[in-house]
Amino acid sequence: MPKVVDHEERRAELAGAVWRLVMREGIDAASIRRVAAEAGWSAGSLRHYFETQSELLRFAMELVVQRVSERVLALGEDAEPRELIHQVLPLDDERRAEMQVWLAFTTQALVDPGLGELRDAAHAALRDLCARAAGEEGAAAESLHALVDGLALHAVVAPAVTTPERQAELLDAYLSGVR
Amino acid sequence: MPKVVDHEERRAELAGAVWRLVMREGIDAASIRRVAAEAGWSAGSLRHYFETQSELLRFAMELVVQRVSERVLALGEDAEPRELIHQVLPLDDERRAEMQVWLAFTTQALVDPGLGELRDAAHAALRDLCARAAGEEGAAAESLHALVDGLALHAVVAPAVTTPERQAELLDAYLSGVR
Numbered sequence: 001m002p003k004v005v006d007h008e009e010r011r012a013e014l015a016g017a018v019w020r021l022v023m024r025e026g027i028d029a030a031s032i033r034r035v036a037a038e039a040g041w042s043a044g045s046l047r048h049y050f051e052t053q054s055e056l057l058r059f060a061m062e063l064v065v066q067r068v069s070e071r072v073l074a075l076g077e078d079a080e081p082r083e084l085i086h087q088v089l090p091l092d093d094e095r096r097a098e099m100q101v102w103l104a105f106t107t108q109a110l111v112d113p114g115l116g117e118l119r120d121a122a123h124a125a126l127r128d129l130c131a132r133a134a135g136e137e138g139a140a141a142e143s144l145h146a147l148v149d150g151l152a153l154h155a156v157v158a159p160a161v162t163t164p165e166r167q168a169e170l171l172d173a174y175l176s177g178v179r
Numbered sequence: 180m181p182k183v184v185d186h187e188e189r190r191a192e193l194a195g196a197v198w199r200l201v202m203r204e205g206i207d208a209a210s211i212r213r214v215a216a217e218a219g220w221s222a223g224s225l226r227h228y229f230e231t232q233s234e235l236l237r238f239a240m241e242l243v244v245q246r247v248s249e250r251v252l253a254l255g256e257d258a259e260p261r262e263l264i265h266q267v268l269p270l271d272d273e274r275r276a277e278m279q280v281w282l283a284f285t286t287q288a289l290v291d292p293g294l295g296e297l298r299d300a301a302h303a304a305l306r307d308l309c310a311r312a313a314g315e316e317g318a319a320a321e322s323l324h325a326l327v328d329g330l331a332l333h334a335v336v337a338p339a340v341t342t343p344e345r346q347a348e349l350l351d352a353y354l355s356g357v358r
Contacts, residue, residue, distance in 0.1 A: 023289075023290075024290065025290050026207075026286070026287060026289075026290040026291075028205075028207040100289060103285075103286055103289070104286055104289075106282075106332075106336060107205070107282055107283055107286040108205060109336075110202075110205075110279060110282070110283075110335070110336070111202075111203065111204050111205040112205075119336065120336075120337070123333075123336060123337055139348070139349060139352055142341075142345070142349055143326060143349050143352065143353060145329070145333070146325075146326050146329030146330045146332075146333055146341075146349065147322065147325050147326050147329055148329065149328075149329040149332055149333065150324070150325030150326055150327065150328040150329030150330075150332070151325045151329075153285075153325075153328055153329070153332065154302075154321075154324070154325055154328065156289070157285060157288075157289070157298065157299075157302060158299070158302055162321075162325075166321070169318070170318060170321055170322050170325065173318055173322065174322060177356065
């Protein structure tokens with residue numbers, strides 16, 4: 001019986017190599033050649049899974065969205081608003097890594113139209129989550145969305161000040177004001 | 180009499196070329212060679228002003244801070260809180276360009292330690308401005324800071340939704356809640 005190759009697992013392994021390079025050296029380090037080397041693959045093998053760098057970057061970006069979505073879905077319909085938002089905020093090392101990678105992709109999307117659609121979909125999804133948490137669409141949801149993205153940004157650029165505890169406190173203060 | 184060369188004006192001209200490349204193609208496009216070509220200079224002439232790409236990027240980043248600072252200072256001591264914050268928000272094309280360039284520099288600073296100090300100084304300066312606008316340090320200033328950076332980010336990634344008018348409305352709503 002031939003060995004069953006888990007296609008998605010291999011792709012996730014390569015996306016992991018993209019993340020590590022982006023975090024260490026920035027998004028331009030994530031070339032096909034460098035990602036293959038980081039993962040311990042040949043560039044030729046990598047191309048069986050991703051033909052272009054753009055495709056590879058898009059998949060690595062999708063993986064951020066997928067991980068956040070899975071955590072949000074796992075909480076179920078009756079989740080507390082703050083619990084939902086906590087799945088996006090960089091409250092632990094894993095989520096801070098996601099946010100740093102996401103920031104690099106967001107910036108890249110400004111000059112790479114191939115990433116724009118995914119960026120827009122994620123932006124809209126977080127807006128919906130904020131509407132659910134704020135109990136309404138409109139200004140309260142938009143402000144919460146800006147606050148959440150601002151806190152996430154600050155957690156990455158100033159982690160010693162915008163600590164996990166501080167993010168949670170500031171979020172709670174905002175939510176207790178709007179609900 | 181020899182021609183007086185305005186050193187700072189030449190440097191600003193090169194920084195302008197950096198901004199244009201960053202906005203069109205991303206920060207990695209802003210190599211010495213490409214910036215020289217964009218400005219219509221030779222790489223050799225450029226090196227009279229900036230010896231390394233890192234130096235050139237830092238100067239182009241400082242120019243963002245300088246422009247915002249000048250607008251804030253011009254408002255004087257008695258400025259309204261909202262007027263102060265308006266100098267940072269992307270409320271017109273010029274400020275949106277500044278923010279897009281700033282976002283690219285902020286992301287680059289995560290992997291280029293040479294840009295970290297300036298990023299941190301700008302972060303602290305905006306925190307101080309937010310404390311002045313919120314009327315206190317602590318949670319109110321930190322939340323305002325997160326809201327402002329979040330709005331600025333949204334204005335760049337979703338300009339059709341987070342319009343100048345909407346940014347101003349959401350800021351006003353927040354400020355009327357804390358003052």
